Amino acid sequence: MYLLIKNGRVVDPSSGTDETLDVLIKDGRVEAVDKKLEAKGAEILDATGLIVAPGFIDMHVHLREPGYERKETIATGLAAALAGGFTGVCCMPNTDPVNDSASVTRFILDRAKAASPVHVYPIGAITKESKGEELAPYAELREAGARALSDDGKPVVKASVMRRAMEYAGSLGLLVIDHCEDTDLAGEGSMHEGTVSVRLGLKGIPAEAEIIPIRRDISLARLTGQRVHIAHVSTRLGVEAIRAAKKKRLPVSAEATPHHFTLTDEAVLGFDTNAKMNPPLRGKDDVEAVIEGLADGTLDAIVTDHAPHAYEEKMVEFDRAPNGIIGLQTAVPLALDRLVKTDRISLKRMVDAFSCAPARLLGLTDKGRIAPGAEADFTLFSLRKQTCLKAEDIQSLSKNTPFLGMKLKGAVVAVVIAGRVYPAR
């Protein structure tokens, strides 16, 4: 089985490639990358005018199953991922039951395999039931297929627990991802503390609620010598702390979401609950810092924090609404429109943030690159085609997004997974 992708602009930051090339795939792996390749009987995919990038991996997705199938199922979440240009996703463990065991991990992988070609990399819990006390069985989780650990949705409050988690997980090569939030300082806040919260009379979450635990985690990375990955960074001081830590060569990595580089707290002005997330949408200067952090690689990866919630859950009073928005089908167009088109980050850096960095952090050595021997997962997208997401295009079970109807320049055209082509809807 041969697939030949012709005339695409191959952008592969892992090798520095950026030129028009053909890619020949045999049995799900890259056979050759070169000019004017030929293969008799091969299926041809004409990629003229398109970017061919190593497959995009979203490190931060809530698939909600098991337990919250009213919001999303593994099947619908992965359909959204495929439509959004992702060849792989990591799913967070805050399901019901929490993914703190091999049996839940295996359940997710079995379901995923039956539902979709998209690769799923389950994230196990850092602590049992994500309660922040006892360590989950990391070796068992890894054996079952977990690729990273997180108590996402909640911080690991105790520094001693976080220290042990980093030590133990580090020895197993599992990435520890921390949701950095001082929940005591955040209190009952439902949006960023700033000029908008004071105007609306909504309780605010100060930037320091994120910055303080980021600084703690950086200290623990120094103490343990083990890597910590900071989830969804939203503040300037958070970005700066991580940048300084990286300068000191501490093993710290980080990610940011499209909504945190696109929207400010002003999106809350009409009390739209699709502008409510955790961490909250911040001020202009924070958005600027997130973009700078993505540009210089301080923030390694772009992730969606895809967080489906049912219609009736979001159609309530702002301060009672759950946090989060879906993001799988808007992430790539938002990055292309808001970061690449505007020259805020290079196309190469964008591909790195969506593909190479996640593959690197998760230890997926055969992903995140287009070279002979690598797995044939690619994301094909256009810089010129426009995306305008309509409600009926949404593959997720939930439609909670503030980006509906937004015209964005740039569109996913197809994904290739293990050598098979899946055109975008």
Added chain:
Amino acid sequence: MNWRHKHLLGIEGLAPEEITLILDTAEKMAEVATRPVKKVPALRAKLVVNLFFENSTRTRSSFEIAEKRLSADTLNFSASTSSVSKGESLVDTILNVERMMPDCYVMRHPSPGVGQLISGFTKASIVNAGDGAHEHPTQALLDAMTIRQRKGSFKGLRVLIAGDIAHSRVVRSNIHLLNTMGAEVTVCGPATLLPPHIESLGVKASTAFEEAIRGKDVVMMLRIQLERQTRGLFPSLMEYYQRYGLTEERLKLADKDVIVMHPGPMNRGVEIASEVADGPYSVILDQVENGVSVRMAVLYLLLGGGEDVSAH
């Protein structure tokens, strides 16, 4: 000028002439209360639903009297006795009440922005009777009516609002109104009750009460909710009174023609001394009286009663 808004969700965004129209209409409404028959048929057969999801005596009865004086039909709906206590969502409650063909909702709710939420689900007008710490527009309007009666106009008036600024909807509505009408507003309270960024609303902020009150034409004291102390926002009620209580001594620092206001209910001996509350500068009970007139005016304008009430 004609009234052009369907709802009154807040003061923010109202033009000076719109505020003036409400106040002028309210003055005409005040006259109705002096008649032997304190009632006009302006809103006859209109259904006003009072939706109170939070306890309120003053605002609720004030609205009810206003509705009755305008001959509207009223339905009272409170959270504790309704399907809300059975877990019904706010939107579902509105969708149900909607089929009773109401013309107006008067809504009090602990969450900011509920008016914006339900406006998508109703054909009726909405009057915000207090949404969390966001806005309480009719309170600001009745305060404005009281100020205008005593001071004539707002231009250049020096107004101090003191107390729990952080949790107050009254303060936000008053800031928008007084700024729009050209007054200068200072807010004052302990640092823990002064929210960061409050100056972005166009006010001066101070923690020093005796400096802040100096030369003020209007001093508006806010209620200190007693549970704020137990939540650690200030050390004790006694200390609060010592630093921020409006005493006769401190009132002397204000302008000699100062007026003292309070949206009620008061905590005597906490934010205000009894001698001041009952004293010659106090207009606190005028505020209560004006509340009915202002609410009559708002309902009248929103429900299309036309411009001139004296015709009735």
